[in-house]
Amino acid sequence: MDMSTVEHAMLTPSATSAPASGTKVTARACNVYYGEKHALKDVSVDIPERSITAFIGPSGCGKSTFLRCINRMNDTIASCRVTGKIEIDGQDIYDPALDVVQLRARVGMVFQKPNPFPKSIYENVAYGPRIHGIAKSKSDLDEVVISSLEKAGLLKEVKDRLNDSGTGLSGGQQQRLCIARAIAVSPEVILMDEPCSALDPIATAKVEELMDELKANYTIIIVTHSMQQAARVSQRTAFFHLGNLVEVGDTRQIFTNPKEQRTQDYITGRFG
Amino acid sequence: MSGIYFTTMAVLVLAGFYLSSRRAVGVSREASAGSLHSLPVYHGLYTAALVFVPMLLVFAVGAPLLDRIANSAALAAFPSSLATDELHRGATLRDVYNLAANQYSGAPSLELQNAAETLKSTLSLGRWTIFGLGVALGLAGFALGFTSIDKQFRARNRFERFVLIVLFACATVAILTTVGIVFSVLYETIRFFFDPSLKGRPTVTDFLFGTEWNPQAALRADQGDIKTAFGFVPLLTGTLLITLIAILVAGPLGLFSAIYLSEYATPRIRAFAKPILEILAGIPTVVLGFFAALTVAPIIRGWGHHVGLDIASESALAAGVVMGMMIIPFISSLSDDVINAVPQSLRDGAYALGATKSETIRNVILPAALPGIVSAFMLAISRAIGETMIVVMAAGLAANLTFNPLDAVTTITVQIKTILVGDQEFDSAKTLAAFALGFVLFFVTLVLNVIALAIVRRYREQYD
Numbered sequence: 001m002d003m004s005t006v007e008h009a010m011l012t013p014s015a016t017s018a019p020a021s022g023t024k025v026t027a028r029a030c031n032v033y034y035g036e037k038h039a040l041k042d043v044s045v046d047i048p049e050r051s052i053t054a055f056i057g058p059s060g061c062g063k064s065t066f067l068r069c070i071n072r073m074n075d076t077i078a079s080c081r082v083t084g085k086i087e088i089d090g091q092d093i094y095d096p097a098l099d100v101v102q103l104r105a106r107v108g109m110v111f112q113k114p115n116p117f118p119k120s121i122y123e124n125v126a127y128g129p130r131i132h133g134i135a136k137s138k139s140d141l142d143e144v145v146i147s148s149l150e151k152a153g154l155l156k157e158v159k160d161r162l163n164d165s166g167t168g169l170s171g172g173q174q175q176r177l178c179i180a181r182a183i184a185v186s187p188e189v190i191l192m193d194e195p196c197s198a199l200d201p202i203a204t205a206k207v208e209e210l211m212d213e214l215k216a217n218y219t220i221i222i223v224t225h226s227m228q229q230a231a232r233v234s235q236r237t238a239f240f241h242l243g244n245l246v247e248v249g250d251t252r253q254i255f256t257n258p259k260e261q262r263t264q265d266y267i268t269g270r271f272g
Numbered sequence: 273m274s275g276i277y278f279t280t281m282a283v284l285v286l287a288g289f290y291l292s293s294r295r296a297v298g299v300s301r302e303a304s305a306g307s308l309h310s311l312p313v314y315h316g317l318y319t320a321a322l323v324f325v326p327m328l329l330v331f332a333v334g335a336p337l338l339d340r341i342a343n344s345a346a347l348a349a350f351p352s353s354l355a356t357d358e359l360h361r362g363a364t365l366r367d368v369y370n371l372a373a374n375q376y377s378g379a380p381s382l383e384l385q386n387a388a389e390t391l392k393s394t395l396s397l398g399r400w401t402i403f404g405l406g407v408a409l410g411l412a413g414f415a416l417g418f419t420s421i422d423k424q425f426r427a428r429n430r431f432e433r434f435v436l437i438v439l440f441a442c443a444t445v446a447i448l449t450t451v452g453i454v455f456s457v458l459y460e461t462i463r464f465f466f467d468p469s470l471k472g473r474p475t476v477t478d479f480l481f482g483t484e485w486n487p488q489a490a491l492r493a494d495q496g497d498i499k500t501a502f503g504f505v506p507l508l509t510g511t512l513l514i515t516l517i518a519i520l521v522a523g524p525l526g527l528f529s530a531i532y533l534s535e536y537a538t539p540r541i542r543a544f545a546k547p548i549l550e551i552l553a554g555i556p557t558v559v560l561g562f563f564a565a566l567t568v569a570p571i572i573r574g575w576g577h578h579v580g581l582d583i584a585s586e587s588a589l590a591a592g593v594v595m596g597m598m599i600i601p602f603i604s605s606l607s608d609d610v611i612n613a614v615p616q617s618l619r620d621g622a623y624a625l626g627a628t629k630s631e632t633i634r635n636v637i638l639p640a641a642l643p644g645i646v647s648a649f650m651l652a653i654s655r656a657i658g659e660t661m662i663v664v665m666a667a668g669l670a671a672n673l674t675f676n677p678l679d680a681v682t683t684i685t686v687q688i689k690t691i692l693v694g695d696q697e698f699d700s701a702k703t704l705a706a707f708a709l710g711f712v713l714f715f716v717t718l719v720l721n722v723i724a725l726a727i728v729r730r731y732r733e734q735y736d
């Protein structure tokens with residue numbers, strides 16, 4: 001990819017709007033080991049509230065690993081060990097007294113491959129609110145489901161078939177269903193691991209548009225392999241390489257004027 | 273004879289394979305343009321198949337046919353009354369065969385000697401015919417395969433079709449076997465109910481709705497009341513009672529241990545616990561029967577004693593509990609497999625929403641694994657219904673019409689076994705009753721399977 005496309009992509013309005021003030025997520029000296037393998041090395045970063053932060057970097061550099069630290073999904077991997085400190089709103093999320101289940105309700109996640117439950121579209125979205133007791137009544141629940149589908153930009157396409165299986169949707173629709181499912185529990189942070197890699201350009205555009213709207217209320221972190229996408233949607237970008245956080249800064253600065261040679265090489269397509 | 277036949281067949285098949293692939297290699301080296309459509313190995317396989325199939329068919333059809341021809345040729349010399357007298361016919365045939373093999377003791381009659389000679393000559397002529405025909409067809413197949421080798425020849429596609437035919441044939445055999453078994457049981461069942469020459473046969477209603485089972489009475493037709501000899505209801509209730517107890521024991525234990533093993537156990541525990549469960553599946557049911565009769569039944573009786581219940585030494589409860597232990601591995605092992613087959617991405621999706629482990633299992637994993645779990649249960653139930661030995665040893669033979677798990681009961685399979693032991697001739701109402709029982713048993717399991725399928729279709733959550 002050459003610089004001109006990146007710069008061109010950057011000229012969209014969202015990329016130029018200034019990030020909101022406060023810091024939502026703070027990581028300090030974060031290390032992750034899979035058994036013997038040291039997958040993430042000494043990562044320290046601040047992620048601003050109500051904005052989109054993009055993680056970029058070559059395959060295997062630890063982007064997903066770091067993302068999964070933020071909602072403690074790494075706990076489900078037996079061999080995985082995390083050290084260092086990660087705070088959300090100043091609260092240490094690896095504090096033994098903290099309830100992981102509640103943390104995950106605050107930090108939602110959308111996966112690379114759409115993974116709707118093999119239940120109806122309605123049930124997919126209603127599942128989170130149900131287990132957390134968010135809706136008081138059936139009509140409350142209906143409202144949460146409808147508004148989540150609306151926010152995810154899916155309502156128009158599925159409103160006549162809420163009882164059909166979620167797995168019967170197209171890939172792009174499934175991914176937006178997963179986003180609806182995630183925002184139905186009103187998380188504060190939404191983690192997205194390559195959410196568009198299985199989608200066509202039109203579906204991708206819809207998801208990007210959606211993220212742009214969501215950033216008014218949510219803190220969004222997105223892992224992406226598409227530098228155009230990072231440039232289009234994010235306000236801040238972090239570049240990872242071989243388990244290290246090489247550079248983090250405003251998206252415009254990272255793409256136009258990186259401080260590190262490795263960042264420069266990566267975004268100009270010299271490796272990765 | 274069959275030894276020579278199959279050796280020849282093996283030689284021809286191997287030769288066909290080897291020579292054809294060699295020739296195909298040769299053809300591919302020839303100067304003319306273009307390469308072989310199919311790899312040499314496919315030319316070899318194609319020829320081998322062309323040799324193998326006809327030779328196998330000739331033997332499969334010829335051998336039983338020859339037996340029949342030889343038998344009737346050998347018996348032709350005897351009086352025609354033999355043809356209708358099964359018993360006598362069988363004895364005479366045995367004599368003829370023994371004599372032909374020089375194992376006849378005593379002085380054979382002239383008739384017998386002649387018959388033995390006829391048998392020998394018919395058999396040897398027939399065998400040579402089969403051999404000749406088989407080899408001729410095999411060679412013809414060889415020639416056909418070998419000569420068709422050519423650059424354009426699509427041996428690969430032809431062989432594909434051969435594979436298809438073989439697979440289809442296997443499926444057909446399996447289906448025909450099932451159909452054959454059903455029909456043979458059905459035939460005897462119809463005889464049991466409707467054969468006018470049968471003494472002491474019940475009507476269908478007597479059988480299906482009778483509440484007393486006492487097949488011995490049919491033998492003493494003049495003394496007992498035949499009407500009450502073949503009441504099937506106590507056997508059905510006994511079977512269902514024991515099966516129900518078994519499922520109540522094995523269902524929760526098996527399913528919960530499967531969930532524990534697949535979702536909670538560390539790899540260490542899993543590596544240790546799974547084989548142990550599978551050993552349980554390997555314990556012969558006779559041994560489990562001992563266990564039921566000598567260990568479980570006294571324990572149950574002891575408990576009963578303390579709470580003031582008088583429990584028979586043989587009880588449905590003891591048999592049912594041990595039968596439950598027998599089927600635990602079916603449920604746990606199969607459920608474990610299907611639970612493991614649920615994609616990790618579904619679990620991740622639920623965890624990422626903040627679901628706890630047990631919520632994830634209840635709401636996401638079990639519904640997705642439901643069809644497999646139901647089939648595991650069905651398999652286990654079929655095993656329980658079909659199990660004989662444990663019931664014989666622990667629940668007794670008394671055909672009591674009761675739903676009390678502390679009483680002695682008996683089951684359909686146990687009665688089939690009891691009726692048939694020691695009997696060779698299927699000509700009395702008592703023995704034919706076994707077929708009627710078998711048929712009803714088959715029907716019961718069929719109905720259970722249909723119900724299970726309906727459940728699966730209603731509740732399945734298909735993932736992909």
Ligand SMILES: Nc1ncnc2c1ncn2[C@@H]1O[C@H](COP(=O)(O)OP(=O)(O)OP(=O)(O)O)[C@@H](O)[C@H]1O
Pocket residue numbers: 034037039057058059060061062063064065066077079
């Ligand atoms: N479950 C695991 N067990 C062992 N090693 C793992 C596991 N998951 C990831 N790793 C290793 O950790 C390193 C970082 O992986 P990670 O998935 O975070 O990379 P990534 O940056 O997301 O790559 P990609 O862009 O290909 O998704 C890789 O070397 C990978 O092999």
Ligand SMILES: [Mg+2]
Pocket residue numbers: 063064065193
């Ligand atoms: Mg990744």
